[in-house]
Amino acid sequence: MKRSESDSASLSSTQRPDHAGKFIAVRDSRNRRLAGLYQRNGRYYVQLWIDRGGKKTARRFPLLREDVCPPRNLVEAKEAAEIKRNDRRENKLPTAGLKPIFADYQATYLAKAKVQRKGKDTLYNERLALARWAEHLGRVRVDRIITPLIVAFLERRLAGGTFVGKYLPPVTARTANLDLIVLRNVLNAALDDGHFLALPRMKAFEEKPTPKRPLLTPTEFERLLESAKNCSKNGEQFHDYLRFLAFSGAREAEALRIRWADVDVEDERVTIGADGLAKNGEARTIEFNAHLGALLREMDARRAPDCAWLFPSPQRGARDEHARTFRESLLLARKRRN
Structure with missing residues (x-):
């Protein structure tokens, strides 16, 4: 009944x-x-x-x-x-109450002011990595994330599989370690917020040493410059770009984002990374050497009056924007040189 x-x-x-x-x-x-x-x-x-x-x-x-x-x-x-x-x-006990689940806290982490100051590309890559971690750890509370859970995710990354509804092929140890760094960033923030007192053990994979690329000799570089002049319709600009990289030590993307306002011809110096997007987030000033000074004065004499960039985009039209890449020109120049 x-x-x-x-x-x-x-x-x-x-x-x-x-x-x-x-x-x-x-x-x-x-x-x-x-x-x-x-x-x-x-x-x-x-x-x-x-x-x-x-x-x-x-x-x-x-x-x-x-x-x-x-x-x-x-x-x-x-x-x-x-x-x-x-x-x-020693008054080191964790705070009382339930801690946030990882899926919620990773959103809190991304909204922090110090995280928002990171570069756009860095933030984009962190969001992708955190989406994968959230799928794996989503309902786990941040103080309950233990080493076996972390290892299981990294093993999946090395083996390849479906993440966030998309199949990703096997990755190298370095790529898996980059995902681990993103997780460590989030857990360090949770540690600072008082959600727990100690990080779980997170051992990075041993990476193969980066192979050393052979540097161009002065003779080879001169041959590349000669090829650059005639490799495409943008040959002169690409020729200037290669010389600027060699004489200033700037990175590829940094050089493309330099404005004429960053060049002080009178005091003979150029500021790299004035937009705050340098690799370490800090601008640096380079004093002219004989080659760099001669190059920038030559470029200044024939620059377009309506463009603020050292290397304007060939397809900018009426827009004032910098070139995005010279990779295609580099491949053509190397092919002509060989």
Whole structure:
């Protein structure tokens, strides 16, 4: 016979079945109770008296080993409990309450002012990496992210698979390490926000050393410059660009974003990265050498009056914008040289 709804509602809380795991006091091999140690669903906890708003309150803390994994036996649990008691003495216990899940906190991380100051490309790559991590760790709370979860994700990246609905081929150790760096950034921010006290162990993969590229000799560089002049209709501009890179030491993308306002012909210096988009986010000033000074004066004498850039885009039309790349011209010049 089924109970009516009114009968079910009248059951006291003690009569209702309790399906949640209960805290059970831990006992040693001689059946003696170990003070403060409890176990629930196979996991060890320690009960400590803490000050919460001027009132002493008992609170149970889940125990973790030094590698941020749960203790596997009573000996490890007792050691972890002593560490937690020492944390209480040094006022290092984590804050009370549920911590945010990773999917929510990664959005909080991306909204932080110090993160927003990163370069546009860096932010774009971090968002892609965090979308993959959020798919893997989405419902896990930030203080429960442990080493095995991290390793499982990195192994998937190395093997290749479907991430955020898209198949990605196997990656190198370096690419997997870049994803790990992004996760470490988020967890460091959560650490600063007081959500936990120690990062899980995150060991990067060993990377193969970057192969050294042979540098061009002065003779080879001169041959490349000769090829650059006639490689395309933008040969003269590409010729200037190669010389500017060689004489200034600027990176490819940095050189393309330099304005004439960044060039001081009178004081003989040029500022690289004045737009704040340099690799390290800091501008640097280069003093003219004989070659760089001669080149910039030559370019200044024949520059377009309606363009603010050292290397304007050949397809800019009425727009004032810089060239995006000279890669195609470089390939043509190298082909002509060979």
